[in-house]
Amino acid sequence: MLVQNKMSDDCTVITKVSVKDKILNKLRPTLDAIPVKFYKNKEDSLFSPSFLPFSSVIEMINDINPDIVHLHWVCHGMINVEDIARINVPIVWTLHDDWVFTGGCHIKWDCDKYQNNCGSCPRLGSINENDLSRKVFNRKKKAFSKIDQLIIVGVSHWLKDCAKKSALLKDKKIINLPNPLDTGKYKPFDKDKAKELWCLPKNKKLILFGANSATADINKGFIELCEALAKIKSTDVEFVVFGSSEPKKSQDFGVKTHYLGNVHDDVSLITIYSLADVMVVPSLQEAFGQTASEAMACGTPVVAFGHTGLLDIIDHKVNGYLAQPINTTDLANGIDWVLKSDQYDELCISARNKVVNEFDSKVVAKKYVELYKEILND
Numbered sequence: 145m146l147v148q149n150k151m152s153d154d155c156t157v158i159t160k161v162s163v164k165d166k167i168l169n170k171l172r173p174t175l176d177a178i179p180v181k182f183y184k185n186k187e188d189s190l191f192s193p194s195f196l197p198f199s200s201v202i203e204m205i206n207d208i209n210p211d212i213v214h215l216h217w218v219c220h221g222m223i224n225v226e227d228i229a230r231i232n233v234p235i236v237w238t239l240h241d242d243w244v245f246t247g248g249c250h251i252k253w254d255c256d257k258y259q260n261n262c263g264s265c266p267r268l269g270s271i272n273e274n275d276l277s278r279k280v281f282n283r284k285k286k287a288f289s290k291i292d293q294l295i296i297v298g299v300s301h302w303l304k305d306c307a308k309k310s311a312l313l314k315d316k317k318i319i320n321l322p323n324p325l326d327t328g329k330y331k332p333f334d335k336d337k338a339k340e341l342w343c344l345p346k347n348k349k350l351i352l353f354g355a356n357s358a359t360a361d362i363n364k365g366f367i368e369l370c371e372a373l374a375k376i377k378s379t380d381v382e383f384v385v386f387g388s389s390e391p392k393k394s395q396d397f398g399v400k401t402h403y404l405g406n407v408h409d410d411v412s413l414i415t416i417y418s419l420a421d422v423m424v425v426p427s428l429q430e431a432f433g434q435t436a437s438e439a440m441a442c443g444t445p446v447v448a449f450g451h452t453g454l455l456d457i458i459d460h461k462v463n464g465y466l467a468q469p470i471n472t473t474d475l476a477n478g479i480d481w482v483l484k485s486d487q488y489d490e491l492c493i494s495a496r497n498k499v500v501n502e503f504d505s506k507v508v509a510k511k512y513v514e515l516y517k518e519i520l521n522d
Contacts, residue, residue, distance in 0.1 A: 145157045145158070146158055146159065146201065146204060146205065146208070148169050148172065148199075148201070148221070148222040149169050149170070160200065160204070172196055172199070172220060172221030172222070173220035175196055175221060176192065176193060176194065176195065176196040176219075176220060176221035177191075177192075177193075179193045179195065179276055180193065180248075180268070180276065182276075183268040183269055183270060183275075183276070184269070185268070185269025185270075186267065186268050186269050187266070187269065188362070189250065189251055189363070190219075190249075190251075191248045191249050191267055191268065191276075191277075192219040192220070192243060192248055192250065193248055193276060194218075194219055194221070194223065194225050194248075194280070195224055195225070195280075195283075196221040196224055197224055197227075199222060199224065199227065201222060201223050201227070202223065202227045202230045202231060206230075206231070206232060210233060211233060211234075211516075211520060212233060212235075212236060212516055212519055212520070213231050213233055213234070213236070214235075214237075214238070215228075215235060215236070215237040216237075216238050216240060217241075219243060219250075225280065225283045225284050225287050226283065226286075226287050228287055228288075228291070229287040229288070229291055234292075234293035234294075234519050235291060235293065235294050235295070236295045236297060236515065236519070237294065237295070237296055237297065238297040238299065238321070239296065239298050239299065239303050239307060239431065240299060240431055241431050242258070242303075242306065242431075244296070244307070244312070244313070245258050245306065245307050245310035245312045245313050246258045246281070247262030247263070247265060247276070247277030247278060247279075247280045247281035247284075248265070248268075248276060248280040249267040249277070251267075251429050252267075252306075253429060255267070256309075258281075258309075258310050258311065258312070259309050259311060261278065261281060262278050262280070262281040263275060263277060263278035263281075265277035265278075281311075281312070285311070285312055288312055288313070288316075293519070293522075294316050294317075295316070295317045295318075295319070295515070295519065296316050296317065296318040296319070297318075297319055297320070297321050297515075298318065298319070298320050298321075298431075299320075299321065299322055299323050299431055299432040299453065300320065300322065300430075300431060300432050300453030300455070301320050301455070301456055302451075302453050302455060303320075303431050303432075303452075304318055304319065304320040319515070321508060321511055321512060321515070322432060322437075322456065322502065322503050322508060323432045323437065323503065323508075324504070324505040324507075324508035324509060325434075325437055325438060325441055325499060325503050325504065325505060326504075326505045327441050327496075327499055327500045327503075327504045327505070329410055329414070330410070330414055330417075330438055330442055330499075331414070331441060331442060331443075332442050332443035332492075332496065333414055333415050333418035333442065334418070335418055335419055338415040338416070338418040338419035339419045341415055341419075342402075342404060342415065342416065342419060344382070344384065344402060344419060345382065347380070348380055348381060349378065349380060349381045349382075349421040349422075349483050350381070350382055350384050350420045350421050351381055351383050351384065351399075351420070351422055351424060351479060351483075352384045352386070352416065352417070352419075352420035352422065352423045352424065352439070352444070353383070353384070353385050353386075353423075353424050353425075353426075354384075354385060354386035354387040354388075354404075354407075355387050355427075355435055356387055357387065358385055358387035358388040359385065359387075359388040359391070360388070363427060363428050363429055364426070364427055364428075365425075365426030365427050365428055365449070365470075366426075368428075368449075368470060368472050368475065369424055369426045369472075370395060370397060371472035372424075372426070372472040372473075372475040372476040372479065373398060373476070373479075374397070374398050374476075375472065375476035376476045376479050377476075378479065378483045378484065381483065382400045382401070382402065383399050383400070383401040383402070384401075384402045384404065384416070384419070384420065385401065385402070385403050385404065386403075386404040386405070386406075386407050386413075387406060387407065388405070388406075389403055389405045389406070390403035404416065413438065414442055417438060417439045417441075417444050418442045418443065420439070420444050421444070421482070421483060422444065422445055422447055422479055422482045422483060423435070423436065423440075423444050423446045423447070424446070424448070424475070424479060425439075425446055425447070425448040425454060426475055427448070427449070427454070428449075428470065429451075429452050430448075430452045430453040430454050431452070431453050432453040432456070432457070433448070433452075433454040433456075433457050436448060436454060436457045436458060436464075437457050437499050439495075440457065440463060440464070440495035440496065440498060440499045441495075441496060441499040441503075442496075443492040443493070443495060443496045444492065444495065445463055445464045445465075445482045445488075445491040445492060445495050446458050446463070446464040446465075446495065447464055447465045447467065447475065447478035447479050447482055448464070448465075448466060448467065449466070449467050449468070449469040449470055449471075449475065450466030450468065450469060451469040457498070457499075457503075459498065461481070462491075462494050462498075463494040463495035463497075463498050464478075464482065464491070464495065465477075465478030465482055466478075
């Protein structure tokens with residue numbers, strides 16, 4: 145694995161090692177974002193021009209001389225758009241958000257301009273047809289046309305369908321393969337012991353919410369969840385948030401709330417998922433929905449809005465509840481339905497089985513191996 149910034153001591157993960165390169169790698173995300181700074185009305189969401197040259201990543205790739213290059217998330221100045229066309233072997237590109245098929249935004253929300261030609265970008269707050277999004281879009285169009293073999297992988301059926309509708313990728317081979325999860329690691333942990341570890345009450349039903357920047361990222365649906373919590377009818381419940389510390393000015397959700405802060409290791413995450421009676425994932429858009437699959441692997445049913453990538457993970461009233469998008473009353477109904485279900489134990493078992501059968505690392509890896517073999521045999 146070749147990365148821009150190495151954060152572990154894993155010998156199979158490589159990066160440029162000189163002090164100069166390490167300093168430049170730290171600066172590249174800031175430098176690559178400079179063109180976006182000119183858009184004063186830009187929304188508070190990530191936009192990547194990927195224009196920064198001289199990364200030398202392509203030279204490293206070609207020196208390694210692989211049979212296949214598998215790209216994942218290559219923004220923050222790691223590779224510019226034009227450099228991708230210089231990779232001289234087949235490319236598999238797994239999409240983890242919308243960036244590959246848009247003019248630079250990572251979350252398109254309800255914008256469908258990517259289906260024709262970006263411009264007047266709502267994410268940039270732009271009314272100019274020939275804005276940065278149009279320029280990035282045209283650069284991608286030119287670069288992608290030079291790639292002989294490009295296979296696109298959407299981590300959900302929804303993301304695959306979006307890619308198929310895009311002007312940039314509609315002529316490429318596009319398939320669906322989900323995010324994998326090690327279900328030997330992510331598995332149920334004793335609920336009472338988990339509550340004890342986190343100093344949470346054993347006599348209450350716990351509603352869990354969490355993500356990176358859980359309360360700050362508008363896409364994660366914290367505002368919508370707050371509305372839903374005010375509408376739930378279940379009593380003897382408390383609310384647990386991970387991925388965010390308690391703010392100076394705490395909101396009143398109508399139920400007692402516990403903030404667990406940022407979590408950086410699998411063991412902590414597993415105990416948090418296991419202590420909950422229900423996990424709520426009220427995202428406005430999810431490429432897949434990793435926290436949903438992780439919670440379900442730990443035997444916790446999930447309530448979410450029934451759209452985007454979450455449709456692949458949750459089966460309505462089988463292992464969770466899919467609320468009408470973006471209906472906070474139905475989201476509250478879903479939370480109540482899970483907490484009051486007469487078949488709660490069956491919900492938990494079904495949640496675990498869904499992830500083991502469809503998203504386990506060995507299951508997904510086997511499908512990737514089949515894809516690689518198919519490419520090499522062409």
